[in-house]
Amino acid sequence: MSVRPGLTKSEPTNSAEALRQPIFGNPLITNQEGKPLGINGKSEGNAFANTGHTRVRDLWDLEEKEWKGLSALGVSFHPSNRKNRDLIIAIIPWDPTTFNDIPSTGEWIGKKETGQTGPPKWVYQVVEATQSTANVSEFRNISHTGRIQATSSHVITIPLEGYEPIRVLAQDSHRTTLKLAKDIPIPGKKPPLYWIFGSGFISDLNWDPGDWHWQQKHNMGDTPFFGYSSKRGYQNTRKPQPPPEIINFIQGLSLRNSTTAQVVARIWHNARPRKVGALIWLTLNKGLPVGTWLQTMGLQSTCKGCDQGLPESAQHCLFDCPPAQNAWNAFRSTWEVWEAPNRISITWPFILLGEAVLEEEDDPPDLQ
Numbered sequence: 001m002s003v004r005p006g007l008t009k010s011e012p013t014n015s016a017e018a019l020r021q022p023i024f025g026n027p028l029i030t031n032q033e034g035k036p037l038g039i040n041g042k043s044e045g046n047a048f049a050n051t052g053h054t055r056v057r058d059l060w061d062l063e064e065k066e067w068k069g070l071s072a073l074g075v076s077f078h079p080s081n082r083k084n085r086d087l088i089i090a091i092i093p094w095d096p097t098t099f100n101d102i103p104s105t106g107e108w109i110g111k112k113e114t115g116q117t118g119p120p121k122w123v124y125q126v127v128e129a130t131q132s133t134a135n136v137s138e139f140r141n142i143s144h145t146g147r148i149q150a151t152s153s154h155v156i157t158i159p160l161e162g163y164e165p166i167r168v169l170a171q172d173s174h175r176t177t178l179k180l181a182k183d184i185p186i187p188g189k190k191p192p193l194y195w196i197f198g199s200g201f202i203s204d205l206n207w208d209p210g211d212w213h214w215q216q217k218h219n220m221g222d223t224p225f226f227g228y229s230s231k232r233g234y235q236n237t238r239k240p241q242p243p244p245e246i247i248n249f250i251q252g253l254s255l256r257n258s259t260t261a262q263v264v265a266r267i268w269h270n271a272r273p274r275k276v277g278a279l280i281w282l283t284l285n286k287g288l289p290v291g292t293w294l295q296t297m298g299l300q301s302t303c304k305g306c307d308q309g310l311p312e313s314a315q316h317c318l319f320d321c322p323p324a325q326n327a328w329n330a331f332r333s334t335w336e337v338w339e340a341p342n343r344i345s346i347t348w349p350f351i352l353l354g355e356a357v358l359e360e361e362d363d364p365p366d367l368q
């Protein structure tokens with residue numbers, strides 16, 4: 001498994017970011033040959049991946065502040081596992097205890113209450129911080145969607161004990177673009193709308209858009225994930241590789257190991273229009289801007305295609321919604337004319353991956 005240039009991952013800047021790093025397929029965690037660790041077949045991390053140890057924090061004892069031993073990891077004491085544990089820990093490039101965890105200006109923090117699940121009720125944007133306290137703007141979670149609002153324009157001082165970094169998205173009220181919120185609002189200027197990203201705390205995120213950048217051609221520099229548009233996608237000289245989260249998803253489908261690489265290669269195949277690759281990429285990554293995704297941003301959520309008041313999930317709008325069903329029925333009847341084996345049932349993963357699964361690498365599809 002290797003990650004092509006074109007999509008880059010930024011280095012973690014605090015211990016929370018370091019601990020949520022995926023161990024496998026991560027361009028920041030590489031073996032002696034400079035390659036990310038794979039979880040295929042006999043590769044280094046198979047035993048660890050299979051027992052659910054897929055992130056740096058799964059190997060780290062938060063209380064003792066040290067790497068977990070094999071018994072704490074729950075991995076069997078087969079000699080190769082002992083070796084793998086040592087090997088993985090040796091190449092993780094961060095010691096989580098050495099980060100300077102003083103939040104910088106513009107960063108967002110929240111605190112987990114006992115037994116809390118979901119986003120925090122109160123969050124703060126840091127204006128200035130020291131080792132133990134921070135001057136912050138206070139925001140209150142105003143809806144179950146994670147929308148937050150400033151409680152006042154005053155800056156207050158809080159102790160930093162127990163606070164974790166979180167990601168907050170800002171939506172410019174004049175435009176529809178979303179970006180990670182880092183700027184301190186200018187007094188007198190209309191503030192953007194804010195949402196907590198995902199489950200709130202960086203340590204809880206399965207997919208952190210703040211990690212990833214698209215590398216632009218010429219001297220355009222990196223574009224943050226949320227600054228990416230399809231127009232910019234066309235300017236990409238390199239094909240972006242799906243991040244490890246997608247590779248894990250594909251592998252979760254229990255396809256053959258060799259199939260995974262084929263699927264990944266297929267997504268950005270030259271013969272496939274870039275916008276089609278982007279659609280598959282976003283679908284696999286649950287990143288399609290359909291209703292259920294927008295709902296997490298506090299925006300409209302039911303399907304406009306069928307008026308049945310149903311949540312507009314990717315499954316619904318690409319598969320279950322009546323207009324989509326019509327398209328698939330038409331596809332099915334064409335399929336039957338081709339006399340394709342009818343034992344192949346059309347499932348959602350099959351639709352996403354079928355072409356990649358079925359075709360040979362040197363036989364590109366005719367998609368134009």
Ligand SMILES: [Zn+2]
Pocket residue numbers: 303304305306307308310316317320321322
């Ligand atoms: Zn619908």
